Amino acid sequence: MRTIRPAWLGATAVVLAVAGWIATELTARASMALPVLPLSSLITMGLIVVVCLFLGFKVRRWRDGKRDRHLDPLLAARTVVLAQACAYAGAVLFGWHAGILFDQLPTISLRAELGVIWHIGIMMAGGLVMVVTGFVVERFCKLPPEDMEPPVKPRDKREGHGEEEFA
Template identity: 35%
Template sequence: MRYLTVLSLVVVALVAAVVGWSINQALTGQSQSMLILPWGSLLAEAAAAAVLVYLGLRLRAYRDPEGERRRRRRAPADRKPYDPVWGVGTAAAAQAVAYYGALTAGWHAGIGVDQVMLLGARTTQESLWLCVAQVVAGALLMVVGWVVENWCKLPPDDPDAEKDTPYGGRQDPYTAGEGGYARHQ
């Protein structure tokens, strides 16, 4: 799994904006309805972001040494450590939320451009405000996904190692014992 990059999120948003604007132009010419997400989708997006932040904070508390000390003081002695599968799942969910945010923001920005051009011709601007709300929500989802994915990164095995390695400072993508079945030794 690759880490998120700002460039990849921007490219996804730009492509979605161009495709959204193009499809909206084609559908508007045929008197079809616009493809804008309804107001209720903002609640679902907020719920997804809240769950992702909750999972990210739990993971960060287990990963962070300061969080480890706080957790030991209030946690029972028989509490199991954080499951690494949950960490990978949280990182994957963070990436999915970030890319969804880029798609949503780009798509609605493309449609919003068309709506801005129709400001003088329409009496109601609800679709424009809905596009603005979806662009803002998409941008927030990108930020939430980016931040939570950074919380899921493991600290480097060697603090003096290069930070620009493909594995975030680690020289080997696998820690000892990890991936032993998939690799030939």
């Protein structure tokens, strides 16, 4: 299984930032509300982060030597997949809201209240927390390299140490 690629996360965030900017332009032309997630979605994001961290600490504890219980390999694999999904979902949320913020920056001085800007910033921060959590939990699940001695090379029979040749 491949590890999280920061370049792919960045590309995801950039693509979604462009999509968020375009969506904001289109909704503004149609006199609709900004396409921002409600603050209640932070609860869902928080639950995902907590579950991901819980499972990650469980795998990390086993990896660090506290093996009083058997660790199901499928649980460890699912934890890695959850960590990667958490990171990519965070990049999507961060990018989307960054595009909306980029569109709204010229109008900040015209706004009487900055509640929407704070709302967007909080959602971007939640996305960053998800990305960081994904990276950290993925590192928890990585096994350290084993200190193995190089394999002993078998001797060739032609070397003839102590062997007799028959004519």
